[in-house]
Amino acid sequence: MMMKKFSSARLVAIVAFIMFACAGHAIADDLPLPTVLAKRGKLILADDGSKDCGGKTITDFNDGIGLKTALGSWERAAPKSNVWRSTWQEGMGHPPVAAYRGLDAQNLIVEVTFRYGDMTESWHNQFLRIAADQRPQLKGHIVSAWVNAKSRYTETGFVLEHVGRRDETTGSRGLRLDHQPINAEPKTGYTATLEIVDNEALFRMGDHVAYAMAEQIRMPKNLVSLTLGTTWHEIKRVRIWRAEANSEWETNKDTILKLRKPFTTRPR
Numbered sequence: 001m002m003m004k005k006f007s008s009a010r011l012v013a014i015v016a017f018i019m020f021a022c023a024g025h026a027i028a029d030d031l032p033l034p035t036v037l038a039k040r041g042k043l044i045l046a047d048d049g050s051k052d053c054g055g056k057t058i059t060d061f062n063d064g065i066g067l068k069t070a071l072g073s074w075e076r077a078a079p080k081s082n083v084w085r086s087t088w089q090e091g092m093g094h095p096p097v098a099a100y101r102g103l104d105a106q107n108l109i110v111e112v113t114f115r116y117g118d119m120t121e122s123w124h125n126q127f128l129r130i131a132a133d134q135r136p137q138l139k140g141h142i143v144s145a146w147v148n149a150k151s152r153y154t155e156t157g158f159v160l161e162h163v164g165r166r167d168e169t170t171g172s173r174g175l176r177l178d179h180q181p182i183n184a185e186p187k188t189g190y191t192a193t194l195e196i197v198d199n200e201a202l203f204r205m206g207d208h209v210a211y212a213m214a215e216q217i218r219m220p221k222n223l224v225s226l227t228l229g230t231t232w233h234e235i236k237r238v239r240i241w242r243a244e245a246n247s248e249w250e251t252n253k254d255t256i257l258k259l260r261k262p263f264t265t266r267p268r
Helices: 002-023 249-257
Strands: 038-047 058-060 066-070 073-076 084-087 097-105 108-116 126-133 141-150 157-166 173-180 190-197 200-205 208-213 221-228 233-245
Touching (some): 038 097, 038 190, 097 233, 108 221, 126 190, 141 190, 141 208, 190 233, 208 249, 221 233
Antiparallel strands (some): 038 233, 058 066, 066 097, 073 084, 108 190, 108 233, 126 141, 157 173, 190 200, 200 208
């Protein structure tokens, strides 16, 4: 009986801690947010913006990880700032991308702190997409996680997708894994966390929660890319960890997922 009381109290404490931490950025600005599906392993990448990027520069990190920022223009948000801002002009084609290459992992935790500007032009849009890829084997995305306030590339909302080959019979290209409402304001900093373990993915930002289970998620990953919208967008910090299953996930899963609206996986 005492064990049941302790477990229940602990569960309430865990959920309260997670919601408190996610309500803003984090408990401390430089500390990672709590994870629930995954348990952090080795830190693969910590990009605090101190290294130069943009243009034809490939920024090197430890263990052979390289960052290439392309499409649009990239510059520091202020002369001595470590925050990088992307801008884009009508007619430039694909929106800005920051790609972290050279990974070799199946299970990952990706954490991105970002914000975007106001829409002042008819062609402006606001979004962050975190994609876990296997290139060139898959011409698509194993997991594509969207904070999509406004863009034509997917449905508006907090979205999880798997993008694969086009099905010749149905015309679909992959799966819409989850689609939740979005509430994200311009000029406001957010931290989005994508956890991938085996065949599950959990995407969180503040009180937003998207979740999916699909066999395609198990594929090995060698690239994490960030695609940004066409107002100015800023990236403050990117961190990537190897991950393993969190032994407490099954206990906490139902409570965490109650924050979602029901959604059934369907062709994309």
